[in-house]
Amino acid sequence: MEIEKGKTAKYLREKAGGVPEQAKENLKEFTRIKKLLLEALADEDLTIKQLADKLNMPSDEVVYHLMSLVKYGLVVTGEIDDMDEYFTYKLKK
Amino acid sequence: MEESLKSICYDALVIGAGIAGGEAALNLANTGYKVLLVDKELSVGGKMIMLSKVFPTLDCAACITTPKVSEISRHPNITIFTGSEVSNIRKLSDNEFAAKVTKKPRYVHVEDCTACQLCEKACPTSVRDQYQFGLIGRKAAFIPFSICSPKAAAIDIDNCTLCGACERACPTHCIDFTMETETIELHVKTIIVATGFNLFDPNNMPRYGYGKFKNVITAMQMEREIAPTRPYHTILRPGDGKVPDRIAYVLCVGSRDASVGNPICSQICCMYSIKQAQLLMGALPMADVTIYYINIRSFGKGFEEFYQQAKGMGVNFVKGKIGRISEKENGNLILRYEDINKGKLQEAEHDMVILSTGVLPNKGIDGLFENETLYLDEFSFVGQSDKLASPAKTSIGGVFVAGAATGPMDIPDSILSAGAASSEAISYIIQHA
Incomplete structure (x- = not known):
């Protein structure tokens, strides 16, 4: 099989006989949660607790995924509340 | 496709590219010997490169490690294999060892x-x-x-x-x-084992709730939270993103505890906890930090002053042994503990708990050797055949040990130990030339 530089993923995909199920599941789950979080933040800036309530998702999962989205440059940190406890988060414009 | 190197020769093989392995490799390389430095991780630097600051000086760990790592990486006498593992070591003669190196793609x-x-x-x-x-x-x-x-x-x-x-x-x-995975046949004159240590997995002590209660984290996770390359924009509870203000440290988690198979003191957990407490008080000036300890072992240079400094900053020290941690609905944690000084059972509420986990040996090192036996000590750390006169010597002539592979130790002691191991290795090469 001829391997074209810059298109080697196809080579490994064919050699391995496809993509591992776990990798596909991980991608599906991350895409689903990313969509939920970005849609929830599209309307208003929210804290993690507010996001967890709105999406009916465990707050530790919101922390993990939201902080990942901050790292990936899709979400930015907003202001902290009056009690200095919870930050709000907003979409990066 | 990368060209496969079938057989390579070096003067020395250093297994483990943490601070001890890196220091030993540099010493050998600066003396003119060709060194192969192998690490299973994707980067050199070991655990130290992941730290925020070092005790008791509070110097930035990255600022100390990165110039060293840079020197190791650029040194013409050092070849680095990351993502690689050594196996099947055979002593062929007094000045020749053969080994297999597996380099993952x-x-x-x-x-x-x-x-x-x-x-x-x-x-x-x-x-x-x-x-x-x-x-x-x-x-x-x-x-x-x-x-x-x-x-x-x-x-x-x-x-x-x-x-x-x-x-x-x-x-x-x-x-x-x-x-693809490469398998390389390696020939060297001497070997330094600098495989470091593992940290105790607190999942093995379910009474502390690690993994179940999201606001119970390990000191290494807190180390990342306070490092400049931190995961969050500030210090947050992983359970709900709250900025914590009542933080507890539990010392001796999985160390000095025969019930979990690790009766020895980890030597570093008192001091790294005190360091983190001081850094937290700087980052969160309104926070209360409490350290629950059995004994504070401030044995090193400047350690006692560092401990007193933490007390002076307002860190609360409680001589107490934690029996159980439970969680409230708001994510806060109730610590049930024996107040050793008062001889009473007490409870205290905190909104975040950090488990200062102990040091364990990196097991399986002895299994790397095929025709010689690398003796381990009673705690499964690499045994030192002459602890006082030649602390780097192992049970195999030509194989030396550096850093925390011999037992729990802090960074300066690891570097010192690496110096001893590289000196012994150089001396061995000269004697068996």
Whole structure:
């Protein structure tokens, strides 16, 4: 099989006989949660607790995924509340 | 496809590229010997490169480690194999060892990667980042961490969907999925074992609730939270993103505890906890920090002053043994403990608990050797055949040990031990030339 530089993923995909199920599941789950979080933040800036309530998702999962989205440059940190406890988060414009 | 090196020769093999292995390799290389430095991780630097600051000086750990790592990486006498493991070591004669090195594919040609991170941006997958101890995600095409060396991307093939997005985004075409595992036959004159230590897994002590209560974390996770390359924008509870203000440290988790099979003191957990407490009080001036301890062992130079400094800053020290941790509905944690001074059972509420986990041996080192026996001590650390006169000597002539592979020790002691190991190795090469 001829391997074209810059298109080697196809080579490994064919050699391995496809993509591992776990990798596909991980991608599906991350895409689903990313969509939920970005849609929830599209309307208003929210804290993690507010996001967890709105999406009916465990707050530790919101922390993990939201902080990942901050790292990936899709979400930015907003202001902290009056009690200095919870930050709000907003979409990066 | 990368060319497979079938057989290579060096003067010395250093197993483990942490601070001890790196120091030993540098000493050998500066003396003119050719060194192969092998580490199973994707970067050199070991655990130290992941730390925030060091005790008792509060110097920035990265500021100390990165020049050293840079020197190791650029040294003409040092060859580094990351993502690689050594096995099947055989002593052929007094001045010749043979070994097998297995180099796992990184799927990136390191020399061509500019660390532009465009592959990271293009990758659609996100999985837990092992270099941030699971606090945040990373992509399947990723740069391990910002100060890693070599500073190059890697592909996490187990989580990669082989979509090819990273390849299309890469301006230098350095991503190559045709790379395969390489097996290399290695011949050296001497070996330094610098395989470091493992940290106790607090999942083995369910009464502390680690893994179940999200606001119970390990000191290594807190280390990441207070490091400049932190996972969050500030210090937050992983359970709900709250800025904590009542923080507790539980010392001796999985150390000085025969019930979990580790009766020895980890030597570093008192001091790294006191260090973190001081850093937390700087980062969160309104926070209350309490340290629950059995004994504070401030035995090193400047340690007692460091402990007194923490007390002076307002860190609350409670001589108490934690029996159980439970969680309230709001994520706060109730610590039930024996107040040793008062002889009473007490309860205290905190909104975050940090478990200062103990040091364990990196097991399996003895299994690397085929025709010689590497003796381990009673705690499974690498045994020192002449602890006082030649602390780097092991039960195998020509094999030396450096750093925490011999037992728990702090960074200065690891560096000192690496100096001893490299001196012994140089002396061995000269004597058996």
